[in-house]
Amino acid sequence: xxxxxxxxxxxxxxxxxxxxxxxxxxxxxxxxxxxxxxxxxxxxxxxxxxxxxxxxxxxxxxxxxxxxxxxxxxxxxxxxxxxxxxxxxxxxxxxxxxxxxxxxxxxxxxxxxxxxxxxxxxxxxxxxxxxxxxxxxxxxxxxxxxxxxxxxxxxxxxxxxxxxxxxxxxxxxxxxxxxxxxxxxxxxxxxxxxxxxxxxxxxxxxxxxxxxxxxxxxxxxxxxxxxxxxxxxxxxxxxxxxxxxxxxxxxxxxxxxxx
Numbered sequence: 001x002x003x004x005x006x007x008x009x010x011x012x013x014x015x016x017x018x019x020x021x022x023x024x025x026x027x028x029x030x031x032x033x034x035x036x037x038x039x040x041x042x043x044x045x046x047x048x049x050x051x052x053x054x055x056x057x058x059x060x061x062x063x064x065x066x067x068x069x070x071x072x073x074x075x076x077x078x079x080x081x082x083x084x085x086x087x088x089x090x091x092x093x094x095x096x097x098x099x100x101x102x103x104x105x106x107x108x109x110x111x112x113x114x115x116x117x118x119x120x121x122x123x124x125x126x127x128x129x130x131x132x133x134x135x136x137x138x139x140x141x142x143x144x145x146x147x148x149x150x151x152x153x154x155x156x157x158x159x160x161x162x163x164x165x166x167x168x169x170x171x172x173x174x175x176x177x178x179x180x181x182x183x184x185x186x187x188x189x190x191x192x193x194x195x196x197x198x199x200x201x202x203x204x205x206x207x208x209x210x211x212x213x214x215x216x217x218x219x220x221x222x223x224x225x226x227x228x229x230x231x232x233x234x235x236x237x238x239x240x241x242x243x244x245x246x247x248x249x250x251x252x253x254x255x256x257x258x259x
Contacts, residue, residue, distance in 0.1 A: 013090055020070075122204070126210055189229065
C-alpha cells in the first residue's frame with residue numbers, strides 16, 4: 001500500500017451534516033440539539049434556510065450551524081445548496097424533523113472508514129409522532145416499500161432523504177446532472193436515480209432516525225408526495241429504466257474483468 005493511500009485510511013474523516021429547513025424552526029431546534037449531543041461530533045453543520053418566514057435562521061445560528069440562504073422553494077434546491085457548501089469528506093443529510101440517536105454520526109463514520117469503496121450509506125426511519133398503527137404501517141409500507149421497489153428498480157438501495165450520507169466525490173460527480181432546480185420532485189429519489197448502477201450503496205437497518213409522521217397528516221400531504229414520486233420517476237423514463245440500468249451494470253462489470 002502506498003504512503004498516500006495509507007494516509008487516506010489513517011486520516012480522520014471530516015463529516016458535514018446538511019439540514020434543509022423551511023418554516024420548521026421548532027423541529028429544527030430539536031434536530032440541532034440532538035446533533036450537538038452526538039458521540040462523534042459533526043465537523044460542520046449546515047442549515048439551509050429555504051426562504052423561511054419564521055426564525056429558522058436565528059435558531060440555526062444560535063446552535064452554531066453555518067446558515068446558507070436558498071430563496072428558491074423546494075427541498076432539492078435547498079439540499080443542493082447545502083451539499084455545494086459542505087467541505088467534508090462525507091456529507092450526511094437529515095431533515096429538520098429528523099431526530100438522530102446519539103451514535104448516528106459515529107455509525108456513519110464507521111461505515112465509511114471500514115470500506116474505502118463505499119459511496120453512500122442510508123437507513124430507515126421510525127415515526128415518533130404518529131399512532132402505533134400509523135407508525136407501523138408507515139414504516140413497513142411507506143418506507144419499506146420505497147426501499148424495496150426503488151431498490152429493485154435501481155439495482156442498489158435508494159437513498160432516504162431523512163437519513164443518509166455520501167462521500168463528497170459522489171456529489172461532485174452528479175451535481176451537474178441532478179434536477180436540483182426543481183421544487184416538485186423528491187431530492188433523494190432523483191439523486192438515487194443519478195447514481196450509476198455500479199454504485200456502492202449500503203442499507204444499514206440499524207442506522208435508524210426518528211422522523212415526523214407529517215406525510216400522513218392529510219390526504220393532501222400524502223397525495224403531494226405521491227405526485228412528486230411519479231414526476232421524479234417520469235423524469236428518468238426511459239433512460240433509467242431497470243433493464244437499461246442492468247445492461248449498463250453488466251457492461252461495466254465485463255469492462256472491469258478485462259482490465
